[in-house]
Amino acid sequence: MFAATPRELGHIHEYAERYSELSLSTLTHIEHQGFEMPIQQLSLGSSHPSAPCLILTGSIHGVERIGSQIILAFIRSLLKRRQWDSQLNDTLNKIRILTVPVVNPWGVALKTRSNHRGVDLMRNAPITASNPRYQLHAGQSISPKLPWYRGNSAKMEQELIAVSNSILKTTQSASSTIVLDLHSGFGTRDRLWFPFAHHNRPPETLHQFYLIYSQFRKSFPHYELYQFEPQWHQYTTHGDFWDWMYLRHYQQSTSPFVPLTLELGSWLWVKKNPMQLLSFSQLFHPTKPHRIKRVQRRHSTLLSYLMQVLYNELLTQVNNNDRLMLTKKAKKLWYPSY
Template sequence: MSRKKPQPTVDDMSPMALANTPSTANIDHKAAGQEAPCFHRAMDQCRGRLQRRLPELLTVEQLCRQNAALLRSRCEALIGVEEMELPLVSLTLGDPLRAKSCLLLTAGVHGVERIGSQVLLAWLESVIERCRWDSHWRQQFDRDIAIVAMPIVNPAGMLQDSRCNANGVDLNRHAPINAEASVPPLVGGQRLSRKLPWFRGDWHKTVETEFKALSNIIERYSMPQRMMLALDFHSGFGLRDHIWIPHAYRRQPIDDIGSYMSLKLLWERNFPHHNYVFGPQAMHYLSHGDMWDYFYLRAVARGHRLLPLTLEMGSWLWVKKRPRQLFSFAGLFNPTVPHRHARVLRGHLVLIDFLLAACRNHHQWLTHGEQDRQMRQIAETLWYRQLDD
């Protein structure tokens, strides 16, 4: 399929310029002549202080220790907070450097949205358990597909029950891309003060470590002609669960909108009774500095195939069913009743299984030529004419 060049934004550095400059986000320890920090050694220094405040990180460590033959861990960086150095860890199942396709899963970009990390970890546990008894399931990870997961992108924020990281920066407003139209006050990203939420920081002066680490993972494992499908887990918007398509910075269709529409139709043919709202984020609001806008535009300009999606779990429904959660900041983003929490953990497993299969069989639905033109027309009729009104 012919690829359109990314259009410049109103920022002082366009997406094309970003793509053509050396990555400031590369923190490859071997390339820098440094030894990568050891995940388990880093955990030894802080484990005792995390039992109540960051049990998700303990779950990651336990998952790695119990499944060392299948799951590999890598400490991408250390995050300093409260006289501790929390490991920023990535997990791989299969070989992402040799596999024909790669599914990238991230969660915990906003520290208060713990449920996203918990859903991702619950799914990884189910994948690993199935590998123990289903030989055909396990064989797909030999060469066909690899999973790369970053379950807690913002461990300091999660430790402190904060949306931002330890420096007061909202990682999903941090990229050097400005929206092409007006954004909601504050929510769309602001540079007024780091004491206010949604603070963007200054990418041109200091790139946040967590952003660097995620960028480094994508650059390490993405390559020309190889499919990488990404899903980022969030919570906190609306009464429905949303599957969002980029962009967040503009209302025009993303270059790969034909393939996104094809994926949506494939999902709905297989699961016609699903409860997700599948469409562009721009239908709801625009924002500055979206990390997936940045990663996608860099990938397109470099000839790499990256299709990001965001799962935005609708936490307003949890609040509606339990209004007392309004008095808890964490309750605005996470289910607090045990049976509802369990329902959320199992409720998204089918979607992630589907995305794994879709990524492995991407040649069945990625659009080209006339098919892409038809899918694009459907998408523009369904979504983008509404955005123009």
């Protein structure tokens, strides 16, 4: 079977060649039918190990390429602004931006949600839902030919091993980390999810998620874009990669680690171009250039905000009283039964 190398991989190379301040590394190569594709990491900003870090990941699901494109457009914009914007340069002298724009290159090439082995990378981590609903989308172990296949959760897929090793190495030395993992789903609005997906209890560091949510709301009151919530509000799943990463990080470190999943509501663009209903991969990716630009533009405020949260060290400045107050408000909003 012939599958073209994803365009986005070409862009990663182009950027790294053109801009010397970008650092490019290949986390691994994924082999399929005699061909290899790399998983690449692009970073910029401070290289100090303890620098606060914003991590952006895209295309864990191969059909959700818009995430990769948002990340690449964001990097490009930062590089252009660096040439004249001293405030941005101050920020990037202090914080690091680490990106893995295409986590699942074979999925992108083959236009599938899963990787080339039929495994859904968001159901593959070694973590089991305590209260699974009996629905296929919670993750199934029946067949890789059906969607949401968990694969072998005792041995994660090569893509996740490579990405988790690199990210955990970074988060364990960084003074604080925010992750934004970009997806698109068949919804009518954009959602920001935080752990947990595998059960309905609050995470230990709930106050940090509430802080990010509440400061954004207060600072950008005209932005009504995001439904911010724990992922189980929508559905419970087995094998959630970010649940697993969150638990792994706090086994080794106490530094703040805030993984967020941005689920773009693709119905927002599909309804304007119903022909997209005819193609599975296009359901998750806007096809008209002006619509891709609009999606990219919608989220630039959020990305800049997350950079400023890290630059201003908001997450590490919370005292015990603040923590109690933030946790109380968060429980009232998201966990009324706790």
